[in-house]
Amino acid sequence: MNRTSLLDAFRSPMAAAALSFLAVVAAISAFAPLLAPCDPEAVDMGNRLAPFSLSHPLGTDHLGRDVLSRLLHGGRHTLLLALAASAATMAIGLALGIVSGYFGGFADDAIQWFVQLFQGLPGLSFMLAIAGTLGPGAASLFIAVVITSWADFSRIVRGETLKLREEHYVEAVRAMGSGHGRIMLRHLMPNLLGPIVVLFTVRIGRTMLAIASLSFLGLGLQPPLPDWGVMVSDARTYFRSYPHLMILPGMCIAAVSLAINLLGDALRDGWDARTERNGEEWR
Amino acid sequence: MSGTKPLLEIRNLHIRFRQRAGGEPLTVVDGVSLSVSGRETFGLIGESGSGKSVLGMSILRLLPGSAVVEGTILYDGDDLMQLPKKRLRRLRGGSIGLVPQNPATSLNPVLRIGRQVIEPLRLHRRLSRQQAAAQLLELLERLGLPEPERTSRQYPWQLSGGMKQRVLTAIGIAGRPRLLIADEPTKGLDAIVRKQVVDLLANAARESGAAMLVITHDLQVAAKLCDRVGVIYAGQLVEAGPAAELFARPLHPYTAALLAAAPNKELKPIPGLSPAPGLRPQGCAFHPRCPHAMDRCRRERPVSAAGEQAPGREVRCWLYE
Amino acid sequence: MGSLTRYLCRRLLAAVPLLVGATLIAFLLGVAAPGDPAREALGMSGVREPTEQELQAMREQLGLHRPLAVQYGLWLIKAAQGDLGVSYITKEPVAKELLRRLPHTLALAIGAVLIAAMTGIPLGIWMAARRNRWEDHLGRTVALLLVSVPGFWLAILFILLFSETWGLLPTSGFGGWRELLMPSAVLASGTGAVLMRLSRAAMLEVMNQNYMLTAKAKGLGELGVLIGHGLKNMLIPVVTVLGSSFGGIVGGAVIVEVIFAIPGIGRYAVEAIYRRDYPVIQGYVLFTSIVYVLFNLLVDLVYTWVQPQIRLGGAVR
Numbered sequence: 001m002n003r004t005s006l007l008d009a010f011r012s013p014m015a016a017a018a019l020s021f022l023a024v025v026a027a028i029s030a031f032a033p034l035l036a037p038c039d040p041e042a043v044d045m046g047n048r049l050a051p052f053s054l055s056h057p058l059g060t061d062h063l064g065r066d067v068l069s070r071l072l073h074g075g076r077h078t079l080l081l082a083l084a085a086s087a088a089t090m091a092i093g094l095a096l097g098i099v100s101g102y103f104g105g106f107a108d109d110a111i112q113w114f115v116q117l118f119q120g121l122p123g124l125s126f127m128l129a130i131a132g133t134l135g136p137g138a139a140s141l142f143i144a145v146v147i148t149s150w151a152d153f154s155r156i157v158r159g160e161t162l163k164l165r166e167e168h169y170v171e172a173v174r175a176m177g178s179g180h181g182r183i184m185l186r187h188l189m190p191n192l193l194g195p196i197v198v199l200f201t202v203r204i205g206r207t208m209l210a211i212a213s214l215s216f217l218g219l220g221l222q223p224p225l226p227d228w229g230v231m232v233s234d235a236r237t238y239f240r241s242y243p244h245l246m247i248l249p250g251m252c253i254a255a256v257s258l259a260i261n262l263l264g265d266a267l268r269d270g271w272d273a274r275t276e277r278n279g280e281e282w283r
Numbered sequence: 284m285s286g287t288k289p290l291l292e293i294r295n296l297h298i299r300f301r302q303r304a305g306g307e308p309l310t311v312v313d314g315v316s317l318s319v320s321g322r323e324t325f326g327l328i329g330e331s332g333s334g335k336s337v338l339g340m341s342i343l344r345l346l347p348g349s350a351v352v353e354g355t356i357l358y359d360g361d362d363l364m365q366l367p368k369k370r371l372r373r374l375r376g377g378s379i380g381l382v383p384q385n386p387a388t389s390l391n392p393v394l395r396i397g398r399q400v401i402e403p404l405r406l407h408r409r410l411s412r413q414q415a416a417a418q419l420l421e422l423l424e425r426l427g428l429p430e431p432e433r434t435s436r437q438y439p440w441q442l443s444g445g446m447k448q449r450v451l452t453a454i455g456i457a458g459r460p461r462l463l464i465a466d467e468p469t470k471g472l473d474a475i476v477r478k479q480v481v482d483l484l485a486n487a488a489r490e491s492g493a494a495m496l497v498i499t500h501d502l503q504v505a506a507k508l509c510d511r512v513g514v515i516y517a518g519q520l521v522e523a524g525p526a527a528e529l530f531a532r533p534l535h536p537y538t539a540a541l542l543a544a545a546p547n548k549e550l551k552p553i554p555g556l557s558p559a560p561g562l563r564p565q566g567c568a569f570h571p572r573c574p575h576a577m578d579r580c581r582r583e584r585p586v587s588a589a590g591e592q593a594p595g596r597e598v599r600c601w602l603y604e
Numbered sequence: 605m606g607s608l609t610r611y612l613c614r615r616l617l618a619a620v621p622l623l624v625g626a627t628l629i630a631f632l633l634g635v636a637a638p639g640d641p642a643r644e645a646l647g648m649s650g651v652r653e654p655t656e657q658e659l660q661a662m663r664e665q666l667g668l669h670r671p672l673a674v675q676y677g678l679w680l681i682k683a684a685q686g687d688l689g690v691s692y693i694t695k696e697p698v699a700k701e702l703l704r705r706l707p708h709t710l711a712l713a714i715g716a717v718l719i720a721a722m723t724g725i726p727l728g729i730w731m732a733a734r735r736n737r738w739e740d741h742l743g744r745t746v747a748l749l750l751v752s753v754p755g756f757w758l759a760i761l762f763i764l765l766f767s768e769t770w771g772l773l774p775t776s777g778f779g780g781w782r783e784l785l786m787p788s789a790v791l792a793s794g795t796g797a798v799l800m801r802l803s804r805a806a807m808l809e810v811m812n813q814n815y816m817l818t819a820k821a822k823g824l825g826e827l828g829v830l831i832g833h834g835l836k837n838m839l840i841p842v843v844t845v846l847g848s849s850f851g852g853i854v855g856g857a858v859i860v861e862v863i864f865a866i867p868g869i870g871r872y873a874v875e876a877i878y879r880r881d882y883p884v885i886q887g888y889v890l891f892t893s894i895v896y897v898l899f900n901l902l903v904d905l906v907y908t909w910v911q912p913q914i915r916l917g918g919a920v921r
């Protein structure tokens with residue numbers, strides 16, 4: 001029943017468009033090596049900063065590399081990293097959040113105390129410090145994202161779990177002898193699916209922006225990787241005369257981020273409308 | 284009663300609500316006509332959901348955007364439905380005062396009492412700041428609020444239910460209205476406080492010489508306060524007349540049943556349920572529950588028969604054709 | 605008054621674990637950092653190629669052989685006294701450098717908060733008042749765009765537009781309000797968009813309340829009802845969010861400082877990262893946390909104005 005109402009969200013044309021767009025982006029990113037006309041890392045110092053032409057529809061960058069090919073490849077690493085990091089965050093946040101909310105008492109206090117330790121630091125600053133200390137690269141970005149985001153995630157999951165725990169059917173299932181694990185897995189989790197999907201979507205969007213920002217600073221993904229964030233960073237020196245070298249990759253990031261946010265909004269509206277409509281009856 | 288032009292005249296009022304999901308708008312008020320003269324207290328009696336509060340709110344055009352209002356509401360000769368917004372706003376809180384339902388939620392929780400009561404004072408009576416402040420205290424005192432100074436500095440959540448009701452009444456009469464609309468003034472209050480509120484309203488009306496429209500489900504309150512009374516069922520006015528007479532000799536079967544169901548009478552419940560808007564039966568709305576239902580009642584809606592049984596009384600029932 | 609102080613004390617106490625967490629993390633970052641503090645310390649006193657003995661001695665001197673918990677305690681005590689170590693590069697005390705640059709970051713951040721609040725909240729209210737009409741749809745689109753666009757890209761666009769093309773504003777440096785305007789506006793964009801959406805939702809919620817009907821029945825005009833009666837009520841959730849969104853502003857300040865060449869703590873931290881100046885990174889983490897927590901305490905104070913129940917001891921809804 002959860003899944004059908006989430007799918008209701010796609011009735012909105014905007015959401016459907018956003019999802020299609022993201023599917024296209026995912027496909028392009030996956031098949032970039034096949035689609036790109038040139039090797040994105042092929043340097044050609046004789047043809048630097050070339051204007052738009054037939055062989056290079058979007059020109060070349062400061063190292064003579066084909067801009068179009070680099071753009072096509074540009075999302076792969078960021079998106080993959082964002083997905084992986086968000087999934088890890090979700091796993092940790094979900095586990096700790098459900099345990100915290102369901103058991104309450106000492107386990108809750110202990111986990112919450114631990115969560116508090118991480119809440120005093122603003123996200124990007126913290127990520128900056130971690131990436132800076134561990135050295136740039138995808139691995140430290142992954143760690144940085146997970147460390148900075150799991151606490152917030154677990155807090156929200158805990159809140160939802162607390163709400164669900166109050167439902168009578170949990171008591172009923174306990175009375176029938178179900179163990180804690182079974183309850184958490186088979187009864188609580190499915191009902192948490194709605195808010196979690198919304199959270200996950202929003203999280204991917206924010207993670208993507210954070211990774212791009214750090215890459216822009218040179219502290220995330222590194223050149224010569226064909227990544228949108230890296231491309232923006234590379235083009236900083238030349239942006240007065242060749243603004244398109246910065247604008248184009250930035251636009252890609254913005255477009256994907258926009259689509260993700262649209263999707264997240266639609267999902268959230270769908271979930272809110274559903275909970276409004278049904279109240280208690282669907283359980 | 285006849286001869287003087289009524290202060291408020293409602294003619295054939297229909298109020299429907301558009302639904303979010305589309306489809307037919309729900310009819311909540313179904314062709315009501317009534318009039319209130321100056322200095323008269325008119326009681327609108329009905330159960331929850333009968334449409335009486337919606338009717339009251341429609342006079343000042345305070346219904347939500349989904350409401351579709353048709354008909355005429357004449358106040359002192361002006362059609363309120365056609366009045367430009369600016370003039371309507373001058374009437375609201377001024378010439379026509381409202382004491383809204385629900386004292387718990389009708390007062391702004393983050394503003395002090397004094398600020399909330401002084402607003403209509405300053406808006407409609409052109410008083411200087413000092414004069415308004417003085418009037419405020421006088422008003423609060425007159426309405427039986429102890430320590431008006433202190434109360435005016437408090438917030439609504441610091442007052443009891445009865446006190447909140449008094450504050451709401453103060454807001455309603457602050458602008459010295461000629462017509463006061465009191466929506467369920469005693470709902471949710473216990474017996475002692477109820478009596479106080481009834482006395483409060485009676486005094487307020489008498490002292491200011493205002494006309495009053497009291498919307499209530501409480502028959503005793505209506506009996507105490509009102510000169511004339513109208514009974515609403517399923518959005519229609521089924522009976523109207525002088526209060527004492529109507530309660531002594533109810534004409535419409537619904538009115539009779541209502542009186543019989545009262546706690547101080549036989550407490551005899553009316554069989555069946557009130558129809559929800561949109562599910563009103565064909566013919567007379569009451570016929571499924573009426574002990575006197577005839578064939579005609581199932582087919583045709585009764586029209587208003589005025590003045591035949593007695594002067595000033597009207598009733599919508601085929602029994603009286 | 606008693607109720608107010610009790611509330612503030614409670615908020616101060618709640619801030620403690622946050623600060624403890626931040627100090628712990630800052631300390632651990634120092635531990636996790638590559639490089640050998642003993643070697644660095646010896647290098648600073650002029651010893652280029654220290655022997656193993658000298659390294660050992662220095663390690664003992666710095667207390668690096670002690671258990672972590674003890675090291676943390678000692679570090680904390682020094683930090684409380686204002687000693688955050690010394691920059692590996694410049695040999696200057698970190699705390700001093702950070703304090704010197706802090707006002708610039710604060711000016712930027714406060715400017716951003718002001719811009720975000722003063723545009724986001726009124727626009728949100730406006731959108732609620734014009735619900736589902738073209739103003740509402742336009743506003744929601746703009747808000748969505750601002751939230752989705754990366755800060756550095758917006759900054760570049762602004763520079764291209766306002767500096768290069770129209771020559772209205774300077775691109776870098778720090779001096780008067782002109783230099784601050786663009787960076788603050790860029791920094792404000794994300795939070796402004798969030799405030800727009802939140803204000804709209806909060807106002808719509810408030811508009812449904814019975815006391816708004818009472819206000820209308822008094823004859824007040826649209827402004828009198830919305831602002832006079834609605835504003836304080838709808839600010840309640842908005843103020844709550846303002847505190848947490850400040851984190852985004854502090855973080856985003858780094859990007860803005862780098863692009864607009866503003867000498868704040870964010871840019872200092874980034875430069876330190878390039879130069880592997882780890883004590884500075886540690887100090888930066890601590891500073892941002894303190895700024896963030898203090899701002900939230902300020903927000904808690906504002907909250908008491910918006911919800912009088914807190915001041916006077918009533919139950920909070």
